[in-house]
Amino acid sequence: MAERLESVENRLKELRAERGWSQAALGEHLNISRQSVNAIETGRYDPSLPLAFRIARLFDKPIEAIFDDGQAAAE
């Protein structure tokens, strides 16, 4: 049986706080709305690869340093 994909955890809130940005400010950098930033931070929505890359570039970190699907440690 196919394994069900679980939600990916992320450090977006933490990284945003480090820069002193509000959700709205981060949304402006990424060209997404404040509600969308909230949805990603709370894990309600996992971003697409293009958006994940954009987030990674904005914080100057590799994607794996921001998003964690919980599989890396298990492997």
Next chain:
Amino acid sequence: MSATDQFAEITPKQAAKKYVSRVFGASLGYIGAVFGVSFLIDDGDPVTVFTIMAALLPGIFIVLMVLALWKYLSEMDEVARHDHSRALLIAAFTVLGLAGSWGLVELYNDAFPRIPVFFVYPAFFGVYGIVACMLYGRKA
């Protein structure tokens, strides 16, 4: 619509503004067309090509409203698109279920009132609007 739409020049606020202005324009056209057609056609008038064409006129503005929503879906960011797409599906399934069930009740029971098919449109957008607010507005 592609996954890279969120990198478009247009911001979410601009997309929402454009959507509202498009729908507002189409709504004004729709109201004008409904009043115009009601003024031109009386209940007892014979059916002609003119009356059929006139009756279809408000429908053009309904199509424009649907196209405005389609355009908005392509301009909003991917999270909003995800939630709005879900809301549209939920609205479609809800209205299909209700309309189909009511249609059968109408078919087998003469005592039940006939509801014009026209009401599918406002019912669909009513359900879509409520569900979209619930999905996109929630915190987690």
